[in-house]
Amino acid sequence: MSRPSATPTALVLGLTGAIGGAIAAALARRGFAIRALTRRPAGSRPAPGFAVDWRDGDARDAAAVRAAAEGVSLIVHGVNPPGYARWREDALPMLANTIAAAKAAGATILFPGNVYVYSSASPALVNETTPRRPTTRKGQVRLEMEEMLEQAARDGVPVIAIRAGDFFGPGVGNSWFAQALAKGGLRAKALQRLTQRGIGHAWAFVPDLAETFARLVDIGAGLPAYTVVNFAGHYDASGHDMTDAVRRVTGRPDLPVKPFPWIMLWLAAPFVRFMREALEMRWLWKQSLALDNRKLVGLLGTEPHTPRDEAVRAALGAAG
Structure with a gap:
């Protein structure tokens, strides 16, 4: 295991995406150094407003992920196959690479989850103990990903996972x-x-979700090895x-x-x-699905929540 530096470092997989970039910003505000693995050439990388240690590589490359994770204390798994395609082919191996790298570095994994693990048979209000019985292909993949993280936590890799509804907000153009x-x-x-x-439908304002991750990181060692919570967000x-x-x-x-x-x-x-x-x-x-956030509120005292109109105003710029 590599020795961490005095300044904690977070490796962000998917920093060029909306949720990865938002979590990186929330962590940077707390003093984390941000490192990112990306396939994008230098000229096409975003300028997020905080320093980024860019590393060339692909989240599908186990060796590249492990090298980029040396010395980090957090790995943000904010990467997904684009366009609703190749979930089983790419999503599962990418998560396996993140888990292996986190285990080698002694890092905690931050994982943005979603409601795909539920199904049309689920109740209108779901909590962390609601049975996960997906009936779709993507839902089955997401369930397998959650099970991989549960096993990783049993093997000594701390995990913070948050299930949320549909993303919206600044920078969320593909939504x-x-x-x-x-x-x-x-x-x-x-x-x-x-x-x-x-x-009813659950929406997640990405800056609020990112701040929630950061506040859970603040708790740190006070959390269980596998921490999964539901994020209520903006319920319509x-x-x-x-x-x-x-x-x-x-x-x-x-x-x-x-x-x-x-x-x-x-x-x-x-x-x-x-x-x-x-x-x-x-x-x-076609049916209502809301997320019960009482476990999250029990941990944080409150869920970060931007007023609806303010959140929509910020999101409309991304939709233009």
């Missing part, structure tokens, strides 16, 4: 909020309603809370709200893999 609900952002000519009225209980917020923020109360054209996904599904994969998760838009 249901930015690409469907409020496509066009502040310049949107119409909004799209993804659920029927009365169907009515099915139109989010579109109402966009109308308020834009000052356009008459901005049209149209049903999302799911039929277009059905028509394209035989030819476009992304459409098939997106349709597989449609159950999350």
